[in-house]
Amino acid sequence: MSANVPPAARPVITGLGVLSACGPGPGPLAAAVTHGRTGFTEVRRFDATGRRTRRAALLPDPLPLGVAVAGVIADACRQAGLDDVPGASDHPDPHPVAQDGAASPDGTPMPLLLALHSDLRTTEVAARVAESVAGRWGVPGVTRVYTGACVAAGTAVADAAALIASGRHARVLVAAGHLVEPGVFAAFDAGRALARDGELRPFSAGRSGTLLGDAAVAVVVEAEQSAERRGAPVLARLAGWGRSGDAYHVCRPVPDGEGLARAVGSALARAGVDPAEVGYVNANGTGSPLADRAEALALRRVFGRHLEQLPVSSSKSVHGHALEASALLELAVTVGALRDGLLPVNAGWLGPDPDLGLDLVLDGPRETATRYALSLNSAFGGANTALLVAAR
Known part of the structure; x- marks a missing residue:
C-alpha cells in the first residue's frame, strides 16, 4: 500500500x-528488559560440547513449538476480547483451510499470518498451529x-497492518515462534556469529x-473503529x-546502512511523522561488530543531529535473538515500553564504540513520555523492516 494513499482504517x-x-506473559518480559536482567544460561x-559458545536464552521446560505458539495465540485473542466473536467455536474444524483475500467485516474469518524457521518441520508446526486454532476466535x-x-515476523506485521489500512480485513492475527535447536545453533556457531564470551553486547x-533465544509471540492487529x-x-x-x-551480501549488511535507512524513512513517511517526533528506537542490535555499525550509520542518515537526543537500546541484549520470532518479540517490548513509560536497558555494556555515537539506555530504565x-x-540477504509504534 502506498504511503501516499489515505488509509481506510488505522x-x-x-x-x-x-x-x-x-517467563510467560508480557509482564516478566517488561520487567527483565527495563532492568537489564538477561535470560542467558x-x-x-542438547549437547553443545565443542561449540565456541554454549549460552542462549532458554525456556526451562519448553513445550513443542506448535503448542507454544497456539498458547500465545489464545492469550492474545482473549486479551482482545475475541472469545465471543461470531465464528468462534469450542470445536475446531479438523480440516482447516487457508483464507486469503476478500473483504472482512466484523465477524468474518480472521487471517493468521505465521512466522517460522524454514526447516524440515515447518509444515508440521504450521499444521499443528492450524489444528489448534481452526474454528476458534474466527x-x-x-x-x-x-x-x-x-x-x-516484521514482514508479517507490515502485511497485517496493510490489510487493515486498506479495509480488506477488520482484524488480522500475527504469530511467530522459535526454539533454540542444535542444528541452527551449530550453524550460527560455525559461522562465528555467536558471541565468543557468552554475552550479547549491542x-x-x-x-x-549474538546469542540465540526462545520465543513464541502473537498479536491481534485490528482496525481502530472495529x-x-x-x-x-x-x-x-x-x-x-x-x-x-x-x-x-548474503550475510553482511550494506556498510553505510542505506537499506535500513530506507525502511525507516518509509515507515515515517507512511505515518506522516517527522524524525524529531520519535522518542525511542528498539534497535536490531545483534551484537555483531559490522551489523551494529551499519545500523548506527542508518540511524544517523535518518535522524541526523536528533540522534544525539534519541534513546536507543536493543532488547535482544536481554531476551536473545529469536530469529523469525524476533520482530514480534521486540514489538511486544516496544509496546510495553510506551505503555509503561520506561525504556529498556541496553545490557552487556563494556564501554563506548567511538564509531557509533548513540544515546544508549544504560545502567537502568529511562523514563519517557x-x-x-x-x-x-x-536479516541475512539485506532484508530490513521498520515498525513505527504510537502510544495510545
Missing part, C-alpha cells in the same frame, strides 16, 4: 501473547507462513556476536511500517 494492537526466556537442552486456519529469516566496545465498536482494549497503534532490501517508538529488524 491499525491498532488489541491483543498480545508472549512466551520468552524471561548454559545450553543443556480463525479458519493458517493463512500464510513467513520464513524470511530475522525479518519474518553497540558496545568489545562486542563479538476495536472501538467492540470496546476492545487498544494497547498501541501501528502508525507506520517500512520494508527494504539492499541485497549487498514519547508518543512514537521504532522497532527495527534486519
